[in-house]
Amino acid sequence: MHCHILNQFGFTWQYWYIENHNLPVMEEKNNHPEENHDADNASIKADQNPAEESSQPNTLNTEPKDMEVHHHTHEPHGKKTWKNYFWEFLMLFLAVFCGFLAEYQLEHTIEHQREHQYIESLVADLKSDQTALNEHINTTKKGIQMMDTLIAILNKPSEIQQHTADLYYFARLAPRMRPLAANSRTFDQLKNSGNFRLIRNLETSNKIMSYYENFPLITMLQNINETEFTEYKRTAAKIFDPAVFLSMEGENDEIKRGASNLPLRSSNFDTLQELSVFAVYLHGTKKGILGSDIKLKSAGTELIKYLEHEYQLSHE
Numbered sequence: 215m216h217c218h219i220l221n222q223f224g225f226t227w228q229y230w231y232i233e234n235h236n237l238p239v240m241e242e243k244n245n246h247p248e249e250n251h252d253a254d255n256a257s258i259k260a261d262q263n264p265a266e267e268s269s270q271p272n273t274l275n276t277e278p279k280d281m282e283v284h285h286h287t288h289e290p291h292g293k294k295t296w297k298n299y300f301w302e303f304l305m306l307f308l309a310v311f312c313g314f315l316a317e318y319q320l321e322h323t324i325e326h327q328r329e330h331q332y333i334e335s336l337v338a339d340l341k342s343d344q345t346a347l348n349e350h351i352n353t354t355k356k357g358i359q360m361m362d363t364l365i366a367i368l369n370k371p372s373e374i375q376q377h378t379a380d381l382y383y384f385a386r387l388a389p390r391m392r393p394l395a396a397n398s399r400t401f402d403q404l405k406n407s408g409n410f411r412l413i414r415n416l417e418t419s420n421k422i423m424s425y426y427e428n429f430p431l432i433t434m435l436q437n438i439n440e441t442e443f444t445e446y447k448r449t450a451a452k453i454f455d456p457a458v459f460l461s462m463e464g465e466n467d468e469i470k471r472g473a474s475n476l477p478l479r480s481s482n483f484d485t486l487q488e489l490s491v492f493a494v495y496l497h498g499t500k501k502g503i504l505g506s507d508i509k510l511k512s513a514g515t516e517l518i519k520y521l522e523h524e525y526q527l528s529h530e
């Protein structure tokens with residue numbers, strides 16, 4: 215009871231001291247006087263029985279006073295000399311250089327494989343050209359033979375009426391010529407894409423270029439043949455009856471030989487001679503194309519053998 219009175223007196227004195235000295239009022243931590251009273255009683259009992267408090271073991275401070283601390287020690291590094299820097303530079307240089315060599319070797323291998331693939335494709339094109347050339351040579355030879363017969367008939371005006379069926383037939387077929395269907399796909403790809411550099415052997419490159427240099431001449435002769443054929447048809451239209459030409463046509467672009475003594479639109483000597491002149495022009499152009507075809511076929515055969523030997527290609 216006395217403690218409670220003293221506690222209230224102390225509390226009142228604190229407020230009087232704070233108000234007279236302009237101090238901030240602190241917030242009360244405990245609003246329950248019963249708990250404060252119990253705390254005061256516990257404090258008094260502790261003062262009266264100090265022996266009991268000392269007899270209880272101190273379980274709060276359980277940490278040892280001395281704790282061992284382990285430090286990770288490292289051996290001190292010595293100062294690098296120029297030899298250390300040299301070896302580091304040498305190892306780095308060797309690593310970069312070896313990587314460069316590996317990349318160069320890989321690129322070289324890839325380019326070699328691409329070269330081999332291009333040569334295989336080129337050989338296939340050359341073999342295709344051989345087939346086309348054989349057919350073109352045969353048709354050109356037949357055209358030249360028929361042109362010879364046509365010129366012989368036109369140069370004998372007195373015998374034309376006895377050979378009008380042959381005149382119609384050869385006049386229709388002899389000037390015809392299909393263009394050479396050559397295959398230059400791989401060569402054009404090599405030239406246009408800049409991959410001709412993949413062919414390392416200069417002799418091989420020159421042989422390939424030499425073969426394909428023959429085509430412009432054949433193309434030019436074929437264009438001349440077309441121009442001469444146009445002029446030939448203008449003159450032939452004055453001599454031959456179109457109805458007869460139409461009756462000679464069969465299936466699949468076949469031209470059949472007509473009956474004998476077929477009528478002509480004109481038997482004028484000068485007109486027949488004009489037609490004969492254009493026939494001679496066509497004959498000469500065909501012979502030029504034939505010679506170019508034979509030369510190209512021979513060059514293609516040699517080039518195929520050379521490439522198959524140099525690149526060890528299988529013979530098919």
